[in-house]
Amino acid sequence: MVSQITRGIKISVLTNFEGTYFKNHKMHFAFTYHITIENHSKDSVQLTTRHWEISDSLNHxxxxxxxxxxxxxxxxxxxxxxxYSSGCLLMSPFGAMAGFFNMINFTTTRTFKVTVPTFRLSAPFALN
Known part of the structure; x- marks a missing residue:
């Protein structure tokens, strides 16, 4: 598990390899990720948008x-x-995801970014 705290908001991520699938005549590697968002601040907040950068070992x-x-x-x-839980497909057995959530602080009415720490996606059979 990886975790990071930004402005009192803690993001923790667990990942799982789910298997391989053929899609459009190509093999894909399926992963799920489970994210927990904890509010350790003194203000109420709301997650409004997300941004992900998903990469694999083939530079996709x-x-x-x-x-x-x-x-x-x-x-x-x-x-x-x-x-919450979600997932992604990669073209290789290794990859990573990183990103951020845009949130609004209800006390100050200001928006801010909460960093999602980079988390690795790896198929156990491909590890040496």
Whole structure:
């Protein structure tokens, strides 16, 4: 698990390799990731958007920007947490994801970025 705290918001990530799949006559490697967002600040916040940079060991890079996470824009009061799971397909058995969440602080009405620490995606059978 990797974790990082930005402005009182802790992001923790766990990953799993799910298997290989053929898509468009090419092998893909499927991964899931489980993210927990914890509000350790004194203010209520809301996640509004996400930004991902997904790369694999073949130098493929995919940028993903969107509203919320899995269709939700969670509001977190102080001490609360939100956990969700999602996934991605890579063209190789190794890769990584990094990014950030844009959030709004309800006390100050200001937006801020919360860094999602870089997390590795690796198929166990490919490890030496």
């Amino acid at each position: 890079l995919e940028i993903v920007d969107g509203e919320g996470v899995i269709g939700k824009k969670p509001v977190l009061k102080p001490g609360e947490q939100h956990t």
